[in-house]
Amino acid sequence: MTEISTATSSELRIASQSPVARFSLRMREGDRTALGQTLGLDLPGTIGRRTTAGDREALCLGPDEWLLLAPEDERTAITDAAGRVYADHPHSLTEISDRELTILVEGAQAEELLSFACPRDLGRLEPSHGVRTVFDGVSVVLWRDAADRFRLDVWRSFASHVRELLEIGAEELALGL
Amino acid sequence: MTRFRVKGAGRVRHDRPVRFTFDGRSFKGREGDTVASALLANGVHLLGRSFKYHRPRGIMTAGSEEPNALINTSRGAGRAEPNTRATVQEIWPGLRTQSQNKWPNLKFDVGAVNDRLYMLFSAGFYYKTFMWPKSFWDRIYEPVIRNAAGLGKAPSEPDPDRYASRYLHTDLLVVGAGPAGLAAAREAAQAGLRVTLVDENAEMGGSLLSEPGVKIDGQAAWDWLAATLVELEERGVRLLCRTTAIGYYHQNMLGLVQRLTDHLETPAESAPRERMWRVRATQVILAQGALEKPLVFDGNDRPGVLLAGAAQTFLNRYGVRVGARAVVATSHDSAWFAAFDLADAGTKVAAIVDTRAEPGAALLAAAEARGIAVLTSHTVTGTKGRLRVASVRVNPLKNGQVGAARSLDCDCLLISGGWTPSLHLFSHTKGSLAWDEETRSFLPDRKTEACEIAGAGRGLWGVAAALEDGVAAGRACILAAGKEATASSAVAVEDDRPGSGESHKELPSDRKPGRARAFVDYQNDVTAKDIRLAVREGMRSIEHVKRYTTNGMATDQGKMSNINGLMIAADAVGKPPPEVGLTTFRPPYTPTSFGAFAGYHRGNHFEVTRKTGIDAWAEAEGAVFEPVAQWRRAWYFPKDGEDMAAAVARECAATRGSLGIFDASTLGKIEVAGPDAVTFMNRMYTNPWTKLAPGRCRYGLLLGEDGFIRDDGVIGRLSADRFHVTTTTGGAARVLNMMEDYLQTEWPDLKVWLTSTTEQWATIALNGPNARHLLVPLVKGLDLSDSAFPHMSVAECEVAGLPARLFRVSFSGELGFEVNVPARYGRQLWESLIEAGSAYDICPYGTETMHVLRAEKGFIIVGQDTDGTVTPDDAGLGWAIGKAKADFVGKRSLARPDLVASGRKQLVGLLTDDATTKLEEGAQIVADPRQALPMKMIGHVTSSYHSSALGRPIALALIEDGRALEGKTLYVPMPGAAHAATVTGTLFYDPDGKRLKL
Amino acid sequence: MLLIDCPYCKESLPELEFAYAGEAHIARPEDPSTLGDEAWRDFLFIRTNAKGPHFERWRHLHGCGRFFNAVRDTVSDRFLVTYKAGEAGPDLQSLKEGGE
Numbered sequence A: 001m002t003e004i005s006t007a008t009s010s011e012l013r014i015a016s017q018s019p020v021a022r023f024s025l026r027m028r029e030g031d032r033t034a035l036g037q038t039l040g041l042d043l044p045g046t047i048g049r050r051t052t053a054g055d056r057e058a059l060c061l062g063p064d065e066w067l068l069l070a071p072e073d074e075r076t077a078i079t080d081a082a083g084r085v086y087a088d089h090p091h092s093l094t095e096i097s098d099r100e101l102t103i104l105v106e107g108a109q110a111e112e113l114l115s116f117a118c119p120r121d122l123g124r125l126e127p128s129h130g131v132r133t134v135f136d137g138v139s140v141v142l143w144r145d146a147a148d149r150f151r152l153d154v155w156r157s158f159a160s161h162v163r164e165l166l167e168i169g170a171e172e173l174a175l176g177l
Numbered sequence B: 001m002t003r004f005r006v007k008g009a010g011r012v013r014h015d016r017p018v019r020f021t022f023d024g025r026s027f028k029g030r031e032g033d034t035v036a037s038a039l040l041a042n043g044v045h046l047l048g049r050s051f052k053y054h055r056p057r058g059i060m061t062a063g064s065e066e067p068n069a070l071i072n073t074s075r076g077a078g079r080a081e082p083n084t085r086a087t088v089q090e091i092w093p094g095l096r097t098q099s100q101n102k103w104p105n106l107k108f109d110v111g112a113v114n115d116r117l118y119m120l121f122s123a124g125f126y127y128k129t130f131m132w133p134k135s136f137w138d139r140i141y142e143p144v145i146r147n148a149a150g151l152g153k154a155p156s157e158p159d160p161d162r163y164a165s166r167y168l169h170t171d172l173l174v175v176g177a178g179p180a181g182l183a184a185a186r187e188a189a190q191a192g193l194r195v196t197l198v199d200e201n202a203e204m205g206g207s208l209l210s211e212p213g214v215k216i217d218g219q220a221a222w223d224w225l226a227a228t229l230v231e232l233e234e235r236g237v238r239l240l241c242r243t244t245a246i247g248y249y250h251q252n253m254l255g256l257v258q259r260l261t262d263h264l265e266t267p268a269e270s271a272p273r274e275r276m277w278r279v280r281a282t283q284v285i286l287a288q289g290a291l292e293k294p295l296v297f298d299g300n301d302r303p304g305v306l307l308a309g310a311a312q313t314f315l316n317r318y319g320v321r322v323g324a325r326a327v328v329a330t331s332h333d334s335a336w337f338a339a340f341d342l343a344d345a346g347t348k349v350a351a352i353v354d355t356r357a358e359p360g361a362a363l364l365a366a367a368e369a370r371g372i373a374v375l376t377s378h379t380v381t382g383t384k385g386r387l388r389v390a391s392v393r394v395n396p397l398k399n400g401q402v403g404a405a406r407s408l409d410c411d412c413l414l415i416s417g418g419w420t421p422s423l424h425l426f427s428h429t430k431g432s433l434a435w436d437e438e439t440r441s442f443l444p445d446r447k448t449e450a451c452e453i454a455g456a457g458r459g460l461w462g463v464a465a466a467l468e469d470g471v472a473a474g475r476a477c478i479l480a481a482g483k484e485a486t487a488s489s490a491v492a493v494e495d496d497r498p499g500s501g502e503s504h505k506e507l508p509s510d511r512k513p514g515r516a517r518a519f520v521d522y523q524n525d526v527t528a529k530d531i532r533l534a535v536r537e538g539m540r541s542i543e544h545v546k547r548y549t550t551n552g553m554a555t556d557q558g559k560m561s562n563i564n565g566l567m568i569a570a571d572a573v574g575k576p577p578p579e580v581g582l583t584t585f586r587p588p589y590t591p592t593s594f595g596a597f598a599g600y601h602r603g604n605h606f607e608v609t610r611k612t613g614i615d616a617w618a619e620a621e622g623a624v625f626e627p628v629a630q631w632r633r634a635w636y637f638p639k640d641g642e643d644m645a646a647a648v649a650r651e652c653a654a655t656r657g658s659l660g661i662f663d664a665s666t667l668g669k670i671e672v673a674g675p676d677a678v679t680f681m682n683r684m685y686t687n688p689w690t691k692l693a694p695g696r697c698r699y700g701l702l703l704g705e706d707g708f709i710r711d712d713g714v715i716g717r718l719s720a721d722r723f724h725v726t727t728t729t730g731g732a733a734r735v736l737n738m739m740e741d742y743l744q745t746e747w748p749d750l751k752v753w754l755t756s757t758t759e760q761w762a763t764i765a766l767n768g769p770n771a772r773h774l775l776v777p778l779v780k781g782l783d784l785s786d787s788a789f790p791h792m793s794v795a796e797c798e799v800a801g802l803p804a805r806l807f808r809v810s811f812s813g814e815l816g817f818e819v820n821v822p823a824r825y826g827r828q829l830w831e832s833l834i835e836a837g838s839a840y841d842i843c844p845y846g847t848e849t850m851h852v853l854r855a856e857k858g859f860i861i862v863g864q865d866t867d868g869t870v871t872p873d874d875a876g877l878g879w880a881i882g883k884a885k886a887d888f889v890g891k892r893s894l895a896r897p898d899l900v901a902s903g904r905k906q907l908v909g910l911l912t913d914d915a916t917t918k919l920e921e922g923a924q925i926v927a928d929p930r931q932a933l934p935m936k937m938i939g940h941v942t943s944s945y946h947s948s949a950l951g952r953p954i955a956l957a958l959i960e961d962g963r964a965l966e967g968k969t970l971y972v973p974m975p976g977a978a979h980a981a982t983v984t985g986t987l988f989y990d991p992d993g994k995r996l997k998l
Numbered sequence C: 001m002l003l004i005d006c007p008y009c010k011e012s013l014p015e016l017e018f019a020y021a022g023e024a025h026i027a028r029p030e031d032p033s034t035l036g037d038e039a040w041r042d043f044l045f046i047r048t049n050a051k052g053p054h055f056e057r058w059r060h061l062h063g064c065g066r067f068f069n070a071v072r073d074t075v076s077d078r079f080l081v082t083y084k085a086g087e088a089g090p091d092l093q094s095l096k097e098g099g100e
Helices: A029-039 A072-085 A110-114 A156-175 B035-041 B110-116 B125-129 B136-148 B179-190 B206-210 B221-234 B308-318 B334-344 B361-369 B424-428 B463-480 B528-536 B542-549 B562-573 B594-598 B615-620 B644-657 B677-684 B732-746 B771-778 B823-840 B847-856 C037-045 C092-098
Strands: A003-009 A012-017 A021-026 A050-053 A056-062 A065-070 A092-095 A100-106 A129-135 A138-146 A149-155 B013-022 B025-031 B070-074 B080-085 B096-099 B162-175 B195-198 B238-240 B243-249 B253-259 B272-286 B290-292 B305-307 B325-330 B348-354 B373-375 B378-384 B391-398 B406-409 B412-416 B419-421 B433-436 B441-444 B451-453 B519-521 B624-628 B631-636 B660-663 B668-673 B697-703 B709-719 B722-727 B753-756 B761-767 B793-799 B802-808 B816-822 B905-912 B939-947 B952-960 B969-974 B977-984 C003-006 C011-014 C019-023 C053-059 C067-073 C079-084
Touching: A012 A156, A021 A072, A021 B753, A029 A056, A029 A072, A056 A129, A056 A138, A065 A072, A072 A092, A092 B668, A092 B753, A100 A110, A100 A156, A110 A149, A110 A156, A138 A156, A149 A156, A156 B162, B013 B035, B025 B035, B035 B308, B162 B179, B162 B594, B179 B195, B179 B206, B179 B221, B179 B272, B179 B463, B195 B243, B206 B221, B206 B308, B206 B463, B221 B238, B243 B424, B272 B463, B272 B594, B290 B308, B305 B308, B308 B325, B308 B334, B308 B412, B325 B334, B325 B391, B334 B348, B334 B361, B334 B412, B348 B378, B348 B391, B348 B406, B361 B373, B419 B441, B451 B463, B519 B528, B519 B562, B528 B542, B528 B562, B542 B562, B615 B631, B615 B823, B624 B847, B631 B644, B631 B847, B644 B660, B644 B847, B644 B939, B660 B823, B660 B847, B668 B677, B668 B732, B677 B722, B677 B732, B709 B732, B709 B793, B709 B802, B722 B732, B732 B753, B732 C053, B732 C067, B761 B771, B761 B823, B771 B816, B771 B823, B802 B823, B816 B823, B847 B939, B847 B952, B905 B939, B905 B969, C003 C079
Parallel strands: B013 B096, B162 B195, B162 B272, B195 B238, B272 B451, B305 B412, B325 B348, B325 B412, B348 B373
Antiparallel strands: A003 A012, A012 A100, A021 A065, A021 A092, A050 A056, A056 A065, A100 A149, A129 A138, A138 A149, B013 B025, B070 B080, B070 B096, B243 B253, B253 B272, B290 B419, B378 B391, B391 B406, B433 B441, B624 B631, B660 B761, B668 B722, B668 B753, B697 B709, B709 B722, B761 B816, B793 B802, B802 B816, B905 B952, B905 B977, B939 B952, B969 B977, C003 C011, C019 C053, C053 C067, C067 C079
């Protein structure tokens, strides 16, 4: 995934990610395995856990909710595959590729920067996990890709607010006060 | 070097002079000084005038509990801070400070006349005096009193500073970095806990900073302190100084305010001034020490009178003698130590006056060795000196009798009435306190949070006891965290000076008690006499005494006055102190700036402003915006100096005449999908959905279970199992939440799922007779003819090369379409349509025109024409109810007696008889404007616009039994006149709907 | 700010992620049309307003999205227990003994 723009300080990089195909997948627990097989990845059964297969990535957000990421050119393949099992494994697969924008936060101070407005104990969010949480009152899906690398999926109209706060925070951290 | 600066003493940098001003006069201090210590070094004690009596006041303390020495600090426009405690504010080159509450100046203050009239200003004075006439209170009494009594003045410019905030999660938060806090933090850090240690002072160390003579583990106190701080840092302890724990909330959540730049000469422009830390700690140790109490006697507030412990701190921490000739008056050993330190530093200690008969032999010996006169069993009955204490009046006490007075000359009077454990934060948790007879103070009792109290907070005096208790508290937290404590080495302390003492109500006097100005609460000018008067006048509970006298209600929250006030009240009531009780401490511990609470939420970030992808285009076109929920929406697009009315009239005419384009992206959208989608829709909305064919749309009405309208919107059926639901802009989140609620908790058996797609789609509405003409050449894969794609249809297709969901709907009464494309393409589609639309003079319009067009058609806006008490029938929407449906949310309520009764307010049209007056939205409606007051109001105007299509103003109104009044004349009283208006139907324009079918 | 145990996420999380949703265990009648006016009024409007342990609903809005039930003491503001929607409410007596 390529970045479109960056704001940097010595310890931090804030970047926007180029779009991916993003789906909200809703179903009952009993249909998880079948949907996973159809979509080509083992859908995680625990909230906060992620799985990947090739370029596809799934995150369990709730007991009946998964977020599915894939390259943009696989969009139709995914919809078609899910459609084929719908009758036996009813579900809702709704495209939300354009609903969110993704902001990348990377660097030694990344966790500290997020603590400016995220009330969660981020020390307990393990790398390669993800959760929906809140950042300055805004609902975000927070992916921890590594100890010092995060992604925030933010609804499009909230993204500039979140991004600007992150940049103010990065500037503040650079001052070392 | 001034007379009062002690060479080589204290922690200030004697080699680094710092110049600052106080009331315009330049003073020299040292790096490390506070304003208070620097002024004292220059012999200045007079810092302000008191709140009520305008009495001259000086520095009482050396810390944040200071009640008197409040100053204004400033560093340029907007950067002024009133009520800054001079004992906390550090000096820096160029700092400007001013005294407060005086006119024309500090030494001659006209307001001091209040002091002569003090007999009038007793407890409850305002309540008793300014009662009549009632109207005088707002206009005369309150403004005058507020002007005469007061503290600093708030700056009038906006505060240009930035404020920061952060969340912090820690295993252990230690509040207070004195010996107890340091020992606790070190113990816990050694066992591997994540520890945060905070202290409100400019540096860590607490009482050790004032006790350099103590030896800990063979090291001088300050060497031990330095080594301990290095160790804590190495062990990863987060050390925050200049950081005040202001509040202790549920489940070990604490608010900390860190002062970042107030002590800096030239902070970076973007540097935040303060930071609010919101800390969640698994465990908390409160090691906040104790606060010294004054003795209560006549004239105990004169400049030059200060707490003995403060004098000791000014000497040992700042290298400043508070005077050249001191008298010490005390009921506690600790003041003796202050006297000895001052005597050793060259101050003449004229006498130590102790209320006790037999202070310890060691104290007496130490005093004798220094040649200090000692007066035991003595009371203090007065002071003299206009702007600074010059003498103190003392009398012997014998068998409860006050003997003959003598006067002792001095330039400072050090007083100590013992110590009060600082338990404010503990009290925030509703932890209970228990009266301890031995220390005559309240000590922590039952805890409600996972916290420990260590050191002087538990009534343990001295460095050794604090260290030992800190270690114990640290170990308790280690065990509670399930970790193992390392073998703790006992800490050896030499030359400790713990001390003990007794506690008093006001000191006995030979003078008439009614004339004594013996202050209990210095900041609010409350005297012992006031408290006794309150009790005489019937106040029994300490909470009542507090409110009647304002004791403890000043910005210092009674840090010095609470226990003294209680002692006096208990004596007056004739009950032991614990039965009279203690008032409640509430956050914040010290006054806190609004900026610290606001954090980043100022200016553009005051709250989130949501913008659509087309917003930037509208801004470039000069649109005027209005806020709608969190969104900002284009309100209208003025051209060439048009005002709002002209712009809206033009936009309306252009849309009805040819083609208008509108950004409807903010509309809420919810995708309802699953085998039970139609069942779910039938249950949620009033309308029937079963027979709605895929590809068709229907207006949907959503009620609350109470039968009142909650939301509405057009809903398209995309396939048998999938609906595209739209909601109002402001209702999107609420509707989704309500749907999820029913689905998860009432109908978990339904196989249907909800996804918000509000921001997945950019939505552009095209309205006007040329809407189809514009679209046809741009649309691929869909026949747009009226027969193939009639009004209320939906289809997937391609518009201007983009994948689209196209709706044929209308909120204007004109031929209308709504094009939904993935949000990233919103701007692109908009510009394509604008370009292609130039052939039809396409006109971008805003929310105001949208409102006018819909009102001309009588379409409601939920939340404007409804207010949460409007049923479908009230709104004239009875047709939207699926009568054949057994149930839907709110159906049962529609049969509630009060919802079917006559007299309900119904939505009707209203046309002013003069055809020119536009009624005010919200204006009340009466049947007869000549009736007696108060008039019976039978309804109100909900929507009102000038209609360019009709060439006159139109209005919608909710009126009792309104539909039965059609054709009748009612009246709308507005400023100036009551306007006659005729009740009509709600459909003002194109009643047959011909324009939809073009 | 409280910490709330989400019974679905099985984690103790900040209150800011949650939204209050009224009193718990007030089921919508299977067929509201069979209810008399007073019974329906009670369903709509009459609530316990407990001083002390209170059965209530919360939603992990900025999280897993689930509605769940809780017993919270309205005097101390403490959560005594949280449990999934649809599960029976706990016995208050056992909670008091186990808590405090």
